[in-house]
Amino acid sequence: MSEMLETLHWIVYRDLLLALRRRSDLLTILLFFVIVVSLFPLGVGPDPAMLRAIAPGVIWVAALLASMLALSRIFALDHADGTLEQMLLAATPLGAIVAAKVLAHWLVTGLPLVLLAPVLALQFDLPQQFLGDLVLSLLLGTPALSFIGAIGAALTLGLRGGGALLALLVLPLYIPVLVVGAGALDAAAAGLGAGAHLLLLGAFLVVAGAFAPWVAAVALRIAHE
């Protein structure tokens, strides 16, 4: 068991180290998020009431698109240089390795979006008391998106035009997370409290975290046959 944890620790450390040495790739994703969110106030006009109303949806959709942009990176680079093959033959169960890779992927692509979201929310004049709920909803929702997305990334591994196919596969699966995530702030604004939505997001995360890595692992094995 401790050997397995040590291996998983190495995998997370390795992916973080690689991300650190390839910072520009991650900055692209963050900039994409910032730009998409910033386009909306320019497009729909400066009416504060309207901006406040659309803010949760816009931030959530932008976070969802940005995290999808980074999805193919979870496995594609390891597939190209043969590292994934070694992971398939590792002494640690592949599902656990996939979970460690998704965690590392979320730490470098999802967590920065969560931290940046309250700053961007200022553009939409989102009242300060909702910022906590916004961050919390993203904190629970974006890792769920990464776990679900890993299945799509594994299924489209090595396919020609895999990027577009990945979006088609994954976006419909993201809908429940998006509806509940963006709904959390609407509920808070309506005075109902975001608790129920946040609990649902937490449930999504638990289910996705428990099952998605094993499904992705099966897809990875099939991709290598």
Add this chain to the structure above:
Amino acid sequence: MLEAAGLQCVRGERTLFSGLNLTLRGGELLRIAGENGSGKTSLLRILCGLLAPAEGSVRWQGQDIRRVREAFWSELVYVGHANAIKEDLTAAENLAIACALQGQQTGAGRLRAALERLGVAASEREPTRALSQGQRRRVALARLALSSQAPLWILDEPFTALDTGAVAIVRELIAEHVARGAAVAYTTHVELEIAAAVALRIDLGSR
């Protein structure tokens, strides 16, 4: 002991080989020969469990490898066509991670000794991006110097891109490992003698 019975491999519409049986015991060296496209790599991938055979089965210590999976893989060292080297990591980091996947923790001293054995210790702290193809292959093969306890090595074209000095080192590593009582299966296009008490050969022939 690795046993394969009635293996058939089909890629696309083509049957690469069928009815292939082999037994590889500890202390034996197996060379798989054949022309390009004859299915050497596919056979190695089947023996590792990366590829499912169209027919037949592979057994390790009497058990189907598809059942024992991680228990088999923890005893196997596979070096494939691809080096599995990350360009942004140093040679030592790459080697440490390859060993960690094997479930083996390795200290800096042993990593350095392995890289020294393969003649790439000088670039230990450089990103492997700066290394030549041959040097990257040496880094990938340095794993062998740290895997003396693994009872089975499966090596796909280990000598590709290596110069004569490195070929001699890898030959020596393989011979030492077989002499220790482990089994090694490999493919190569280079005709060379590796010292082993029992040297087997399978020729997959032409396409």
